[in-house]
Amino acid sequence: MSMADDTTAHVEGEPRFDGTPKAVWPLYEVFVRGKRGLNHVHVGSLHAPDDTMALHNARNLYTRRNEGVSIWVVRGDAITASSPDEKDPFFAPAGDKVYRHPTFYDIPDDVPHL
Template sequence: MTEQTAWPLWEVFVRANRGLSHVHVGSLVAPDAEMAVRNARDLYTRRGEGVSIWVVPTDAITTSDPDAKEAFFESSEGKNYRHAVYYTASEGVPHL
């Protein structure tokens, strides 16, 4: 009897129309990238709503820690000038 190996998990991103961003639509398991693309097409674009599919092995994705969101996303000290709230609109410039 041979030992079975689990197929890798893939994250699927679909772009609905040209010019739009790819959006995460779900996950699937497949033995390789080619089969992952074919399975993604069958699962997530059955009604012809996709023009492009990306599949990425789940273990190739690196994420930030949700528990450290305050420290990770807060502005660095001394860089408050990056926030537009500190600027005022110039008078006499109608398009601003």
């Protein structure tokens, strides 16, 4: 089987590969929620031609031992993040709102488990 045949072979039920070179595939960030976890944790990145293939590849790469119950794949260019260099001006507005801090409230003695 030639390289051209490899890119066009298709298994029923699996995503179809369109032959686009890997160098132009978008980067996806992968988040997995473990069986004992309550939230998704960033576990790595991968390149894939589309969302479906990214999800399949993430499953195969990051949950090989059945340690996950949920996977998120997010295109890297769809993520907007704050810069660590701008942390002071970005998060400073919360500093003057003391009512948002847990120390602002007195917990009554009759409230259990706090």
